[in-house]
Amino acid sequence: ELKVEQNPLFLSMQEGKNYTIYCNYSTTSDRLYWYRQDPGKSLESLFVLLSNGAVKQEGRLMASLDTKARLSTLHITAAVHDLSATYFCAMEARNTGNQFYFGTGTSLTVIP
């Protein structure tokens, strides 16, 4: 069974600190997506990672992809309160008809 696992599930961090969210997936994939969801809202696309070694940065967030390790990371630098949200990674499984599999989500709370 294809799985996408994120950890941690819950993350509480102080403003100004750094942290990394991990996304592990169980099958070969070279396409990994990160989304943000605010409470009661829809999902917003953050990053699209298309190849091994891909790194994308936007503001205080940086995402990377290691297809050999089947691992993607979302690194948060100097967190601010506005980053509080739930973050999802999603893998596109090209060997199963291009289905999308979402991780469990990481609920991030940044404490002032």
Next chain:
Amino acid sequence: DSGVTQTPKHLITATGQRVTLRCSPRSGDLSVYWYQQSLDQGLQFLIQYYNGEERAKGNILERFSAQQFPDLHSELNLSSLELGDSALYFCASSVAQGVREQFFGPGTRLTVL
């Protein structure tokens, strides 16, 4: 605003009933995806359509069906509703080829009583 629209925003119905959720993709997007989000199941991929044809199928129950029309809007039909079908249903759209970054609609919150 992603450009994807969904109606209705909220839907309250009773067990055994049938409902239809509607989605209009972003202008130019040919692919439409449906997802179910609930506390116990997380975000589950249901089904994908591309230019009117079913492209991929996920964890979609037999009581559920979907279609994409020539104008590219899509409908998700849920029948014989059960309490456990209460969830947020999202529609997303993407361009047809290459990178398939998905843009999500605001969702329809379904409550089955």
